[in-house]
Amino acid sequence: MAVTITARPRIDGLGIIFTLLLSLAIIFPLLVVGTWAFTEIWRYPNVVPQQFGLRFWEQTLTRPDVWGALTLSLQLSTVVTLLSAAICLPAAYAFARMSFPARTVLFFSFLAGHAFPKFGLLIAIAAIFLQLNLIGTFWGVVLIQLVGTLLFMIWIPVAAFQAVDRRMEEAARDVGASPLRVFWSITLPQAGPTIAAAVLLTFVGTFYETEGAWLIGAPAIRTMPVLMISFINNQMVIQYGAVLSVMLWVPSFVALMFARRVIGGGAFARGFGG
C-alpha cells in the first residue's frame, strides 16, 4: 500500500456511526423478539430474563390454531405460486421473445396495479368480490394474492429470458436441435436461476401477504399473519407472538439467502424505477 497521495485508508468514522445506528434500529428490536421466544419468565424491571427455556415453543406448537394457520398459509402460498408460475412464465417468454400487437402496452399494463395505493385498490376489488360471494373464501384470497404477484413474476423472468445468449440458441438450432430441445437445454439452464429466485420470492411474499388475506379472508381464512394479528391484538401470552415471529421469519431467511443474486444486481432497483 503506497501512502504517497492524500491517504484514503483512514478510519471510516461515518461508516462506524451508520453501522452502530442501523444495528441499534434494525437488529436490536429483532434480537429482543428472539430473546422473548426463548424466555420462560421475564418480569419487568429485570434487564435479562429470569428463566430461559423452550416451554412456550411446546405450548405454541401444540395449539391447533397455529397448525391450522400454518397448513393454510402453506397451501395458499403453494397454490398461488403454482398458478402464478403457470400463467406468468409463458407470458414472460412471449414478452421476451415474440412479437405481437400491443406488446409494449400490454407489458407496461402490469404496472397499473402499482399506480394506485394498495389498500384502496383492495377495497375496490373487495367490492367486486362481494357480488361474486368470494369474500371469506379460499379462492377469493388466492385471486387477490395472485394479482399481487403478476408484475414481479413477469418482469423478472422477462429480464432473465432476455439475458440468455441468443447465439448459443442459434448455434444449437444450426446443428439440428428442435425448438423445444433448444428451450430445454440452452434457454432454461441460463434463465433458470433467476426464474427460480423469482418463484421463491413469490412464494415467500405470498406467505407473508397480510392485507388481502385480512380484508378478503378473515375471519374464515386465517393465515399465519392473520393469526399473528389476533395474537398481537388480544395481548395473549407474550411468548406466543415471539415464538411465532421466529418461526415466521425462517422462510424469510431462506428467501434472503436465495434472493441475494437478484437483489444484488441493479436490475432489481431499476425494476422499482430507480
Next chain:
Amino acid sequence: MSQATEAEHRPLIDATGDSRRPTGLLLVGIPVLLMAWLVVWPIINAIVRTIWRPDQTGDYGLDFSSYGFFFSDGYSLANLSITLWTTGVCALFLLVICLPIALYLRFAQGPLPGFVQALAIFPMFVPSIILAYAFIRVLGPNGMVDIILNSVGLPKIRTPYLTPWGPVIGLVWDNIPLTVLILLSGLGSVANQAIEAARDVGANRLQVFWHIIMPRISNSILVALSFSILGIFSAFTLPYLLGPAAPEMMGPFMQRTFREVNDLLNAMTQAVITFGFCIAFGLFYVRSVARNQRK
C-alpha cells in the same frame, strides 16, 4: 379457458406477417385479462358506482352525496388529515435518513459499506407483522427501552405505541430498504469525473452535493418518494396495529367501513378519494419505471 380464446380473437392490426403472433397474444392473454378484471375494472367500478347511483325513485343519475358526506364529516376529515400528516412526516424522515446512507454507500471505500448496505436492506426481509410485534416489545409500555432506562435510573419514555408516531416509526423502518436502493441506483449515474472536476476548481463538499449530485439524482429522489408515498398513504397493517384507534389512517378506516360497518358505498368512496390523492405520484412513478425499462 374462455379468457385464452378471447385473446386469440383480438384483431391483428400489424401488417408484417409472422405466424407466431397469435401464440404470443395467447400466452400473455391470461395475466393481461386478470389485470383487466382485478385492477382496471374494480377501479372503474368503484368510481362509477360512487357517482352514478339510483335516487329515491330508483332512477340512476349523477350523485356526489357520498363525497359530500366525506368532506363534511368531521371524523372522515380527521382521518384524512392524520393520513396526510403521517405520509408527509414519513417522506421527510425517509429522505433525511436514506439520502446520507445512499451517499455514504456510493462514495465510501473499504469493508464497511457492504455491511452498512446489508443492514439497510435487511428490513425488506422482515415481514411488517413481525416488525409490529418487535416494535411493541421494544418501544411499547414496559418494553426493552423502558427496561434499559429504568436500569440506569432514568424515567420511562412516553411510548409511541398507539399514538400517531407509532405508524410513522414502523412505516419509515419498513420503507428504508427500497428508498436506499432507488437512491443508490440514481447515484450510480453521477460520474466520478464530474465530482473530481468540481473538486479541482475548488468546490467544497456541500457545493459538490448541491450543484453536481443533486441535479443528477433529483429524479430518483422523486421516484423513491412517490413509491413510498403510494405505499404509506393507504398502509394498513402497521397503522392498524401500532396507531391510535381514533383518528385512524385511511387504511384501517376503509377496512372498518367495509368489514365492520358493512358500508360498501362509503368504503368505495374512501378508496376513490385515496386514488385521487395519490394519482399524481402514481402516474409519475409508473412513467419513471416505464422510461427506465425502455433504456
